Amino acid sequence: MRALQVCGLGVRYGQHRVLEEVDLELAEGEFVGLVGPSGCGKSTLLRCAAGLLRPDRGQVTVFGRPIAGPSPEVGILFQDDALLPWRTARENVALPLRLRGLSGREARQEAEVWLRRVGLEGYGDHYPAELSGGMRKRVALAQVLAAQPRLLLMDEPFASVDAIVRHLLEVDLLRFVTEAGIAVLLVTHDLEEAISLSDRVMVMSAGPAARIVGVHAVPFRRPRDPVAVRAEPGFGPLVEAVWRALRAEVARMGWELTA
C-alpha cells in the first residue's frame, strides 16, 4: 500500500492554474524531498495532501483511502511554528494525545517522554514565548510525533533556524522517522537538505501549471547521519544533477543565468 498517492492533481486560484497533472507516490516509510522554484505550488501540493485544500481535479489517497480533511494518520509541520502560545511546552505536546482521548495526566506523562526525546527535558513548564526558535521547533516536532502519524508532511520546517540547530533537528528527525517507519514528504529550497535526508528527491517545474518534472534516487541507505552523508563521494554529483534540473526550471521563470 502507498503512504501517499497523488493522481492527476489540479488546483487553480480563479484563472490562475497553480498545479496541473501532478502525480506522485510515496511508499510506506519512504522519505521524499520535493524541491522547486519559489512560488511553484509546492506548498499548495502539500496542503492538498494534508486535506486542508480541496483540489479542483485529481485524487489524493493516503494509505489507500481518499482524503477528505485532516486525518490523524497525517502529521504536518509547516514553516511557522504554530504552537499554542497560551499553553506550556508540555501542554502543547500533550494536546494531540488529549485529542485522541488520553486523560490529562497520561497525556502529560507521555508528553514529558517526547520532550526528553527531543532534548527538552526540564523545559516542559515554559511557554513558547520563553523558548528560542530552535527549541520551539523541537516542541513542534515532538507535538507532531506524539500524535504518532504514519505520514509526515513538512513545508520548509527548519527554514527559520540557524544552520547548526538545523543540522541537529535534521539528525533527530531522520532518526525518529527511520525508527518509527514514518513516510515523509519534505518541501524545501535547500537541495543539500533534501538529498541528505531523502530516499528520493523530486523536482517540480516552475509555475503556472506546475508538475513533477524529475525524480532522483538517493543512493545512501538509512539509518544514516544527514550531516556525515554530505562527505560521501556520491553526494556532490547528486547535488549537481538536481541543481541542473532545478536551474532549467528557474530559468523558465525569467532569471538570467550565466555559466
Added chain:
Amino acid sequence: MTRLAALVALLVSWELASRARWVDPFLLPAPSAVGSVLYELARTGHVWVHFRVTVWEAVAGLVLGTAVGAVLGLASATFRPLAEVVEPAMALLNAVPRVILAPLFVIWLGIGVASKVALSFLLVMVVMFFATYTGVREVDPRLVERVRTLGGGRRDVVREVYVPSVSAWVASGLKVAVGFAFTGAVVGEFVASSQGLGYLLSFAQSTYNAALTLALIALVVAVILLLFWGFGRLERWWLRWKPEYRRRRRQPVPVPAGRLPEPAEQL
C-alpha cells in the same frame, strides 16, 4: 520611587504655595484642607451613601455592558449579516462622545439610578463589543489549522484556540471598561440626580466649594486606580503566557546542550 518623590514634592510645594497665599486658597485649597474634608466626609459617614450608589451604578453598567457587548461581538463575528448592521452602529457610537446621550437617558429613565446605569452600560458595551469582535476575527488561522491537523474537531478548536485568544482581548478591554463604567455613572449623576458622587460634585461646584470638589475627585480617582490595579493583576495572571508578562526568573533561557551525535557516530 522617583514618581513617589515627585508626587511628595508637588504636594509639599502646593501646600506651601497655598499657606503663603501665593495662590488663593479659595480657588486652590491646600492638600491638608482637602485631606481634612475627606476625613470629615469619612467620619460623618455621609459620603458612603453616595459612594455606594455610584459604585453600584458603575458595577451594574460594567456587568451588563460586558455581557451584552460580548454576546453582540461574538454573534457579529460568527454571523456575517448581523455584523453588517451592528458593526457600523458600534463604530458610530465609538466615534461620537457617548456622554452626549446622558440628557436623553434622564428624559427616558428619570433622574434615578436607571439613567446612570444606562449611560455606564453604553460606554462599556461599545468597548467590550469591539474587544470580542476583533478578538474572534483576529484569531490566528494557523493555530486553528494546527489543532485541526492534530485531530481536533470544532469544539476542540473553540476550546483550545478561540476561547484563550478572545479572552486575551476581553481582558485588555475590561481594564478600559472599568474606567468607562465610572465615567458613565459620575457623568450621569452630574447631569441630573439626587444622590451619588457626581451629585455631590455638582453640589460642591454650585456652592463654589473647591475643597470638597477636590476631595471628591481624589476619592473617584482612588477607586478607579484601585480597580485598575486589581484588573491589571488579573490580566497579568490570565495572560501570563505573553512575553510582556513573562515571569522574570524565566527570562534568559540557556540553550540545552542538545543532541549532538558523538563524533564517533558521525564518521
